[in-house]
Amino acid sequence: MQPLSTRTLFHVGPVPITSVVVTTWAIMAVIVVAAWLGTRRTKVAAGRWQAVLEFVVETIGNQIREVVLREPRPYVPLVGTLFLFIAISNLSAMVPGVSPPTAHLETDAALAGIVFLSVHVFGIATHGVRKYLAGFARPSFLLLPLNLLGEITRTFSLMVRLFGNIMSHEIVIGVVLTLAGLLIPIPLMALAIVIGIVQAYIFTILATVFIGAAVETTEKQRAT
Amino acid sequence: MTIQELSIAGATIAVSFGAIGPALAEGRALASAMEAIARQPESANTLSRTLFVGLAMIETMAIYCLVIALLLIYANPYAG
Numbered sequence: 001m002q003p004l005s006t007r008t009l010f011h012v013g014p015v016p017i018t019s020v021v022v023t024t025w026a027i028m029a030v031i032v033v034a035a036w037l038g039t040r041r042t043k044v045a046a047g048r049w050q051a052v053l054e055f056v057v058e059t060i061g062n063q064i065r066e067v068v069l070r071e072p073r074p075y076v077p078l079v080g081t082l083f084l085f086i087a088i089s090n091l092s093a094m095v096p097g098v099s100p101p102t103a104h105l106e107t108d109a110a111l112a113g114i115v116f117l118s119v120h121v122f123g124i125a126t127h128g129v130r131k132y133l134a135g136f137a138r139p140s141f142l143l144l145p146l147n148l149l150g151e152i153t154r155t156f157s158l159m160v161r162l163f164g165n166i167m168s169h170e171i172v173i174g175v176v177l178t179l180a181g182l183l184i185p186i187p188l189m190a191l192a193i194v195i196g197i198v199q200a201y202i203f204t205i206l207a208t209v210f211i212g213a214a215v216e217t218t219e220k221q222r223a224t
Numbered sequence: 225m226t227i228q229e230l231s232i233a234g235a236t237i238a239v240s241f242g243a244i245g246p247a248l249a250e251g252r253a254l255a256s257a258m259e260a261i262a263r264q265p266e267s268a269n270t271l272s273r274t275l276f277v278g279l280a281m282i283e284t285m286a287i288y289c290l291v292i293a294l295l296l297i298y299a300n301p302y303a304g
Binding site for chain 1: 277
């Protein structure tokens, strides 16, 4: 087991395509097809699948509203996609032979990078460039370096938290499998389902908290 | 001792000591959250969300140690 390296499947031109990327494409395809099936003929009296999707979107919207304390509509696409993608990738560990993309550092780095950039985009869109950047020097100008450092470290910990949890659980299951054989790891795999969902929830809620801290009126202290 | 043996020892020490602090902290946080929920069941929603976020923050320390251990074992710059 090599948690920090990936297996190259084939090349497209000079670009190596790893198994992680292929799994990511498959998960993206699953999400897109599921959403397309539900919204292909939207009706006021929703069909079964459309009702499920509406419920999911509404629940995510309500969760966001409780955190950012304002109309959640601008944040639902990003935050909802993050949650669904991470949850499905974590659960894809249950499919035999599939290694979840979130158990590799590159995917998590990309996700954390998306969160890092979108926090600033939302903050600037709400407050304007000058006012948003001035927010970093609050409550005192002396804290500017600490605030900037906090931006970096929280993105880093967002990435490492997801990676560490999912990857370490994969390794634990692998070790138990080599030690104990066929049926013993099944309770651990059930635990992996819980951990996968909880980590997706934590990643999303932290992203929402960061966005909420960026768009709130800057008198309050910024979340670290 | 070779670099490999030292790395394995270092990884073990990092994970074992790095797990103690967060474990104690998470236990305390969980206990206080339980107490608060028992006193005010109607605020369970807000409490559990804050608890999750806080636990994630605490847990980060343990995961940093895990990453150091993994770096020592799998991506050690000094081991040939």
